Amino acid sequence: MTKVAVIGIGITQFGEFWERSYRDLITEAGINAIQDAGIDGIEVGALYVGSMSPGLFIGQEHVASLVADNAGLTGIPATRVESACASGGMALREAYLSIKAGAADIVVAGGVEKMTDVSTEAATDALAGAADQEWEAFHGVTFPALYAMMARRHMKEFGTTEEQLAMVAVKNHHNGSLNPNAQYRKPITVDEVMKSAPVADPLKLFDCSPITDGAAVVILASEERAKKLCDKPVWIMASAQASDTLALHDRKSLCRTEAAVKASKIAYKAAGVLPKDVDFAEVHDCFTIAEIMAVESLGFCEVGRGGKFTEDGETSLKGRKPVNTSGGLKAKGHPVGATGIAQAVEAVMQLRGEAGKRQVHDATVGLTHNVGGSGASCVVHVFQKEVR
Amino acid sequence: MTEGLALHWRLIPPRYNLIGNTCKNCGQRFFPPRNICPDCRRKSRLERFKYSGEGEVYTYSIVRVAPTGFEFQKPYVVAIVKLKEGPKCTAQIVDCDPEGVRIGDKVEVVFRKIMADDDSGIIKYGYKFKLKK
Numbered sequence: 001m002t003k004v005a006v007i008g009i010g011i012t013q014f015g016e017f018w019e020r021s022y023r024d025l026i027t028e029a030g031i032n033a034i035q036d037a038g039i040d041g042i043e044v045g046a047l048y049v050g051s052m053s054p055g056l057f058i059g060q061e062h063v064a065s066l067v068a069d070n071a072g073l074t075g076i077p078a079t080r081v082e083s084a085c086a087s088g089g090m091a092l093r094e095a096y097l098s099i100k101a102g103a104a105d106i107v108v109a110g111g112v113e114k115m116t117d118v119s120t121e122a123a124t125d126a127l128a129g130a131a132d133q134e135w136e137a138f139h140g141v142t143f144p145a146l147y148a149m150m151a152r153r154h155m156k157e158f159g160t161t162e163e164q165l166a167m168v169a170v171k172n173h174h175n176g177s178l179n180p181n182a183q184y185r186k187p188i189t190v191d192e193v194m195k196s197a198p199v200a201d202p203l204k205l206f207d208c209s210p211i212t213d214g215a216a217v218v219i220l221a222s223e224e225r226a227k228k229l230c231d232k233p234v235w236i237m238a239s240a241q242a243s244d245t246l247a248l249h250d251r252k253s254l255c256r257t258e259a260a261v262k263a264s265k266i267a268y269k270a271a272g273v274l275p276k277d278v279d280f281a282e283v284h285d286c287f288t289i290a291e292i293m294a295v296e297s298l299g300f301c302e303v304g305r306g307g308k309f310t311e312d313g314e315t316s317l318k319g320r321k322p323v324n325t326s327g328g329l330k331a332k333g334h335p336v337g338a339t340g341i342a343q344a345v346e347a348v349m350q351l352r353g354e355a356g357k358r359q360v361h362d363a364t365v366g367l368t369h370n371v372g373g374s375g376a377s378c379v380v381h382v383f384q385k386e387v388r
Numbered sequence: 389m390t391e392g393l394a395l396h397w398r399l400i401p402p403r404y405n406l407i408g409n410t411c412k413n414c415g416q417r418f419f420p421p422r423n424i425c426p427d428c429r430r431k432s433r434l435e436r437f438k439y440s441g442e443g444e445v446y447t448y449s450i451v452r453v454a455p456t457g458f459e460f461q462k463p464y465v466v467a468i469v470k471l472k473e474g475p476k477c478t479a480q481i482v483d484c485d486p487e488g489v490r491i492g493d494k495v496e497v498v499f500r501k502i503m504a505d506d507d508s509g510i511i512k513y514g515y516k517f518k519l520k521k
Contacts, residue, residue, distance in 0.1 A: 125456050134399060135420050136478045138391070138502065138514070140451060140458040141466045148449035149468055156447075156491050201450040249468045249476040254447060 004099045005226035005233035006383070007106075008037025008219035009345045014183045014333035017213045022058050022114040023070045025215035029338075030071045030110060033217035039229060041071075044219075045104025047078040050091030050111035051337035056126035058117050067110060084130035085286060087111065088216070088340025089370030089379035093239045095220050096381075105222045111341035112215035123211050127336070130373035132247040144200035144208055144287065146248050146374040151202055151289040153254040157304065160292065162202050164307035166193035168288035169206045169330055171316050176327025178317075178358040183212055183333030207288040212333030216341035218348070234348045237271035237365075238382040240264070248374045255304070259378035260297035260369060267367070268299075271382035275299035278382075279363040280350055281321070282343035284371035285328040291315075294369055295323060298380075317358060325350060325358045340370035344381065351385035391505070396512055403514040406439040406497060408475065419475040441497030443471040443517070450486045457503040465489050469517055483518040494520040 010032025012025050026049070034041050049067045054060045064078035081091040088111030095109035115123050128137045131146060154160045170190055176182035193206040226233040242262035245251055251258065268274060275298060283298070285291035292306035300321050301309040309315060315323035326332045326346040329339060347366040349355045366383045401407040408419030412433035416425060419439055425432035448467035451458070458464070465481040467489065481489050482500065495517035502514045 121456050124453075128455060133391075134395075137455070138512075139466060139479050139516075140455060140461065140464060140503070141478055142451055142453065142455055144453070145449040145451050145466050149447040149466070152447045152449065152491065197452075198450070199453045201452070203449075247478065249478045254468075 001100050003223040004096050004220055004236045005223065005230065006218050006236065006344065006348050007221045007226050007230040007233055008033040008039070009217070009348045010034070010036055011181055011216040011342055011345045012214050013181050014212050014214035014335060016116045018116065020213065022054065022060065022112060023066065025114060025213060026067050026110055026112040026217070027070050029112070029215040029217040030108065033108070033219050037219040037229065039106070039219070041073065043106045044073055044076060044108055045106055046076055046095070046098055047073060047108040047110070048081055048091040048095045049078070050081050050087035050089070050340055052082060052084055052087045052113060053126045053129060053336070054114070056118070056129070057123065058114050083377045084372035085284065085334070085336045086340060086370045086372035086377045086379050087337040088342070089368065089381070090241065090340065090377070092218065092340055092344055092381065093241055093379050096236055096239045099220055099222050105225045107220045108217060109220060109341060110215065110217040111338035113335035113337040114213050115211045115335060116213050120211060136247055142200060144203050147287040147289050148200040148203045149248065150254045150293065154289060154292065155202070157255055158307070160307035162194065163190055164311050165202070165207055165288040165292070166190045167310050168285060168291045169193045171310070172285060172324050172328040172330040175317060175325050175358055176331025178356065179327045179332055182327040182331050183210055184327070184331045203287055203289070209286045209329035209334040212335040214333055214335035214338045214342070216338045216345050218341055218344050232352050233386055234351045235384050235386065236381055237273070237384045238267040239379070240266035240270065241377070241379045242266070244376050246373070246376045251375070255293065257293055257297045257371065257375040257378065259375055260294060260371065260380070263378045263380040264298045264369070267380040267382050271384070273365055273382060277365050278321070278367045279365050280325055280360045281323050281367040281369060282326060282328070282346050283323055283369040284339070285324055285330050286334060286371070288330070290371065291323065291328065295321070298367065298369060317360070322360050325355065325360060340368070340379065343368035343370060344383070347383045351383055391512070393510055396510060404499065406441055406515055408437050408439060409434045410437040417474045419471060419477050439471050439473055443469045443495055445481065445489060445491055445493045445495060446470040446476055447491060448481065448489050457505065467517070469495055480516045481518065482516045489519070496520050
């Protein structure tokens with residue numbers, strides 16, 4: 001089977017944009033990606049778009065055809081992929097698999113969400129659709145509350161502290177301040193996080209990722225096409241996916257994201273790398289506790305040590321394992337369907353050496369980790385730069 | 389989220405009376421009830437099982453920013469309760485100081501109003517838990 005490369009990337013500014021629509025955002029990201037790839041567009045054989053809930057956010061379904069239409073790609077197979085907050089990562093995986101299967105040589109993987117056309121309450125209700133509606137959301141459980149209940153167990157079982165959670169937000173806001181596309185580019189302090197309004201104890205406002213508009217696109221190509229078209233391909237060494245129970249209460253442990261453990265094990269094996277070989281990672285920090293559990297599930301530190309690992313600065317830009325150099329979902333923003341693709345865009349920028357002030361020195365291998373809901377789905381990708 | 393009348397009606401046995409099921413093939417108990425046992429699959433032999441309503445707080449949070457339909461209840465405690473018979477379920481903990489709930493607290497089931505839909509006017513009832521004295 002052919003190898004698969006990323007030959008083009010495009011991303012919009014992330015934020016709250018009253019003047020810009022769903023189609024404006026995805027078209028801009030798509031044009032940027034096509035330009036970056038140096039292709040015309042006519043070569044594209046298929047399109048996958050990750051979008052979690054356009055039906056509730058903008059009253060629009062059938063968005064894959066909408067995207068192909070607005071991008072001037074009418075006629076090609078266009079498919080929407082949905083896996084809650086992991087929709088983008090899953091779209092990337094479907095695009096990757098279609099090239100692996102030989103169905104197309106050049107494929108577009110996009111992600112987009114337009115979340116601020118509805119009220120904050122309506123957006124929160126839409127996001128709650130990622131939980132079990134009949135047995136979780138029915139009881140008034142919010143997404144912050146689900147992650148708060150994981151945090152409570154983590155604190156009880158391993159002694160993780162609220163300050164350590166806050167340190168995740170502080171680090172990601174610092175990284176976000178170095179990313180021109182980030183929604184929040186202002187550094188914050190542990191004290192500010194601790195004093196921010198409680199949302200679902202022990203999580204506070206600054207432990208939570210924001211509601212965001214944004215889009216991101218990557219162009220994938222087979223090995224043969226990538227070598228002809230691109231002088232700086234970034235190779236996708238592995239793509240792996242796993243699932244878990246929909247409801248949090250059905251999990252054996254609330255401190256371990258089993259889908260992430262499974263997906264990353266498969267990905268490490270396929271890529272022929274170990275957690276220690278990963279130079280940087282973009283992980284799904286929808287809440288601060290999620291990043292702590294992610295670094296444990298991905299094998300960057302022992303289970304239970306994620307808080308200490310963060311406190312010791314290991315995950316900072318200058319640490320041994322930089323995590324969320326883009327600012328993560330926390331500071332870069334979390335337009336849910338776009339997030340998985342935006343993580344891939346950051347991985348490619350780092351591996352090309354185009355990440356500016358947040359560049360990780362000598363980055364060769366990068367990993368992305370995209371989670372749906374409270375952990376019922378997870379997709380992991382391993383990227384490697386061209387070694388000459 | 390607005391639930392249709394039929395959706396809520398279908399779920400009355402588990403929501404009003406904590407009726408789940410148990411797999412006679414492997415002995416596992418389920419709440420909410422499942423259509424097949426995830427371990428036995430086609431060999432599942434599921435039978436109705438009524439839970440006692442006793443359990444303990446496995447984890448909890450205090451919701452201070454509430455979803456639509458719950459605005460007037462905040463702040464309220466949501467928890468994952470480990471039922472005495474085995475399975476865990478999600479519910480509110482009521483009749484207490486929200487700050488006073490801790491992991492490991494013993495609880496018992498109570499039947500309460502959960503919320504009312506604005507547009508359909510359906511009042512939904514179901515299980516919550518209170519701390520055992």
